[in-house]
Amino acid sequence: DADVTQTPRNRITKTGKRIMLECSQTKGHDRMYWYRQDPGLGLRLIYYSFDVKDINKGEISDGYSVSRQAQAKFSLSLESAIPNQTALYFCATSPGTGGITDTQYFGPGTRLTVL
Amino acid sequence: GDSVTQMEGPVTLSEEAFLTINCTYTATGYPSLFWYVQYPGEGLQLLLKATKADDKGSNKGFEATYRKETTSFHLEKGSVQVSDSAVYFCALTHYQLIWGAGTKLIIKP
Numbered sequence: 360d361a362d363v364t365q366t367p368r369n370r371i372t373k374t375g376k377r378i379m380l381e382c383s384q385t386k387g388h389d390r391m392y393w394y395r396q397d398p399g400l401g402l403r404l405i406y407y408s409f410d411v412k413d414i415n416k417g418e419i420s421d422g423y424s425v426s427r428q429a430q431a432k433f434s435l436s437l438e439s440a441i442p443n444q445t446a447l448y449f450c451a452t453s454p455g456t457g458g459i460t461d462t463q464y465f466g467p468g469t470r471l472t473v474l
Numbered sequence: 475g476d477s478v479t480q481m482e483g484p485v486t487l488s489e490e491a492f493l494t495i496n497c498t499y500t501a502t503g504y505p506s507l508f509w510y511v512q513y514p515g516e517g518l519q520l521l522l523k524a525t526k527a528d529d530k531g532s533n534k535g536f537e538a539t540y541r542k543e544t545t546s547f548h549l550e551k552g553s554v555q556v557s558d559s560a561v562y563f564c565a566l567t568h569y570q571l572i573w574g575a576g577t578k579l580i581i582k583p
Contacts, residue, residue, distance in 0.1 A: 363517070400575060401573040401575040401576050402563070402573045404570070404571070449517055449518070451517075461567070462508075462520045462523070463520070463571065464520075465517030467515075
């Protein structure tokens with residue numbers, strides 16, 4: 360079984376709809392991250408959480424919110440989806456033990472299309 | 475601020491060719507450097523990393539050396555295979571993980 364899972368894997372929605380992307384991990388890691396990937400732009404950090412009570416904005420948090428329901432679960436919400444939020448979204452985890460050398464472990468991604 | 479610049483792709487090579495994907499960075503102090511790989515339809519996974527100057531990271535036949543004097547961390551492989559076709563991301567971590575834009579590699583049989 361995959362260590363980091365994301366649901367759904369693909370989603371098509373309409374402008375103005377509320378969308379939730381879910382991430383679960385069985386790695387026992389404290390740190391979790393949400394990224395979006397756009398062609399030619401690499402990955403950009405949306406939000407990150409170092410533990411259940413610690414949530415921080417990343418580079419591009421506007422239009423997004425998150426919830427860390429448990430150590431193993433980290434959800435990303437788009438309150439009112441817009442077309443320029445069409446992208447590939449990745450969840451990642453890291454153990455937090457390596458400091459700045461921490462390796463991140465990625466889920467398979469969710470492809471979101473906003474019409 | 476900190477940044478990572480990678481060569482633009484796609485890079486197209488024949489099987490068994492020598493591979494270099496350039497990566498340069500801008501950062502104060504001593505960041506750690508990473509190469510991640512994304513195979514088609516999958517998430518990213520760590521390929522190799524180096525945590526201090528002159529360190530060489532290696533994995534699956536790929537190598538990269540942390541060159542502080544040239545602020546570079548170029549990825550190399552002596553003989554590529556079709557299965558190496560993927561998108562390769564260079565990244566650095568200092569206070570947070572900073573990603574390059576990715577380089578798509580296509581290997582033809």
